[in-house]
Amino acid sequence: MKGIMVTNMKKFASIAMAALMLTGCLGLFSSCGNKEEGKTSDTVKDIAGAKEEFIIGITIFEPMNYYDKDGELTGFETEFAKAVCEKVGVEPKFQVIDWKTKETELNTGNIDCIWNGMTIDDDRKETMCLSDPYMKNMQVLVVKDENVEKYSDKANLDGITIVAESESAGETVATTDEIFANSKYVAVEAQSNTLLEVKSGSADGALLDYIAANGMIGEDTDYSDLKIVDAYNFSEEEYGIAFRKGDTETKDKFQKVIDELMNDGTVDKIAEKYDLDTLLIKK
Secondary structure, eight states: OHHHHHHHHHHHHHHHHHHHHHHHHHHHHHHHHHHHTTOSSOHHHIIIIIOSEEEEEEOOBTTTBEEOTTSOEESHHHHHHHHHHHHHTOEEEEEEOOGGGHHHHHHTTSOSEEEEEEEOOHHHHHHSEEOOOOEEEEEEEEEEGGGHHHHTSGGGGTTOEEEEETTSHHHHHHHHOGGGTTSEEEEESSHHHHHHHHHHTSOSEEEEEHHHHHHHBSTTSTBTTEEEOTTOOEEEEEEEEEEOTTOHHHHHHHHHHHHHHHHTTHHHHHHHHTTOGGGBOOO
16 A cells, blocks of 8 residues: 555656646747747836836937936937826836947847937838837038038038948938048947037038937037038938837837827927927827
8 A cells, every 4th residue: 555655646746747847838938939029028017017117218419318407307308208108107217328239228128118319210120119200300411610611512522521420320321322432431429429529620520310410509509610511411211219129019008198199289399399399290
């Protein structure tokens, strides 16, 4: 009898171990399935209330995200994101990121979205989950005021030094547009740095967003001696918000609120404060 009991106990232990192994395998396959879909973390669950903060990746450039004289983060994107997050039901936390590694920051879960005047293009559609476009923009050439007339002539662009933010739409123009084929291109870390290079004389011109340029140059700014060359408008584009690849549920939840705030005039009021209302894209 004792031998029979020992045998039965061994059989029971074997069955239990097999069940545990099966459960583990199922869990493993489930996890792999999520990764294949591109969901590195359950952002939708976070929005439902399991996570207090929704981390928004940004870079600092006026008038989108910048610090005011009191050191407070402000700008069109900052106010826009706060209004949407309030209605979605999450607390926004703004985190400055390296623009060159934005996709990695996003898809590894270090941030939950990129909300920073990001241009929609085919490559980004492949690596991120993008909102509908909400604002139009273009790339412009900024030079010293004294050189505007000179560089309005394409022939005078040969041999000059052009700067743009690394991995930006400005860089694409600098390296692909034929009028800069004989120019020297230098990449810098941020759009604000491009203006510093021109002001200091290290570069002849900067290629950057019209919105950023318009907010950072002119009277009562540090770059009052710089001006946009009106003769050129490069790479007309549209801005979108990026969520993790495959996370369509989070994107859809935010998109619904964005559409509501676009239609009820909330976004118009924010945009008017920064002279951006004419650039909004509405459905």
